[in-house]
Amino acid sequence: MSLNQLLSEARKAVNEQRLLAPAGNNAFEFYLNVLEKDPGNQVASDALRETFPVGASVAEQAINQRDFNEAQRQIDLLAKADPANYTLTILRSKLDAQRKLQDREQQLASDKEKQTQLAAQKAAADKAEAERQASEAQQKAVAEQQQKAAQARLAQQQQSEAARQPSSTSAAPATAAATSSAATHGPVLIRNVSPRYPVTAVRANQEGWVEVSFTITPDGNVDNVQVVDAEPRHVFDRAAVEAVSRWKYQPATQDGSPIASQDKRRIVFKLN
Structure with a gap:
């Protein structure tokens, strides 16, 4: 465009308050183009000097709007x-400060989001642990009920065997038979300790089982616990071994004397 056209467009931009924007179509760029063609143009120089404070305010608004x-x-x-x-020094300082402020705010927002995620993860882990403890308590209650039922069945069986003895048999032989029956029997579980559900398995939502074999000592303790099979392998093995090792038995007896015996159990790990 010619000088006159540039000046005309510049005045029009000023009237329409397009001092610095939009890019390529504003008063400052038109006046600067005039000075490129005519460095000594007084109209353009005066206009730029007079509108500079307003233009600085426009730039400050852009900073405030981020x-x-x-x-x-x-x-x-x-x-x-x-x-x-x-004024340019002030504007540049303010722009730099606002950029740093925005960076800090974004960092704080990121940190807050991470804290929220960590809190959610902790809540999920706490819930899983509470469910595990509830499951352990339930399993313990079931084991106690099974133990009581087994003892009741054993007592009933002994009573039935005693009742089937011939009435003509003398008291001494009957007593000897009852003593012999009571003197030889297999081991009876009297304390069942439920296994702790591994936290890693809870988080991975894993279920499975472990089959173990072990020795029941004459004093009723569990010894030499060995993993026979497991699914999946190496996930629940340790928890199963630790739990079974804490079981307590009424030991097996032979002729009235406690003896060592062997047993095998499958420990099931199941999420509710």
Whole structure:
């Protein structure tokens, strides 16, 4: 465009308050183009000097609105018009401060989001642990009921065997038979300790089982617990071995004397 056309477009942009924006169609760029063609053009120089404070306010608004790229473009445009103006230093400092503030706010928001995620993970782990403890308590209660039922069945069986003895048999032989029956029997579980559900398995939502063999000592303790088979392998083995090792038995007897015996059990791990 010619000088007259550029000046005309510049005046029009000023009237429409397009001092620094949009890019390529604003008063400052038109006046700067005039000065490129005619460096001594007084009209363009005066217009840029007079509108500089308003243009600085426009750039400050862009900073406050956090439109940092646009603010930088406008500051650079103002610097072409008056590079030594101290207002530019203020604008640049404010732009830098606002950018740092935004970075801090974004970092704080990121940290808060991470804390929220960690809290959610902890809540999930706590819930899983509470469910595990509830399951352990339930399994213990079931084991106690099974133990009581087994003892009741054993007592009933002994009573039935005693009742089937012939009535003509003398008291002494009957007593001897009852003593012999009671003197030889297999081991009876009297304390069942439920296994702890591994936290890693809870988080992975894993279920499975472990089959173990072990020795019941004459004093009723469990010894030499060995993993025979497991599914999946090496996930629940340790928990199963630790639990079974704490079981307590009424030991097997032979002729009235406690003896060592062998047993095999499958420990099932199941999430509720």
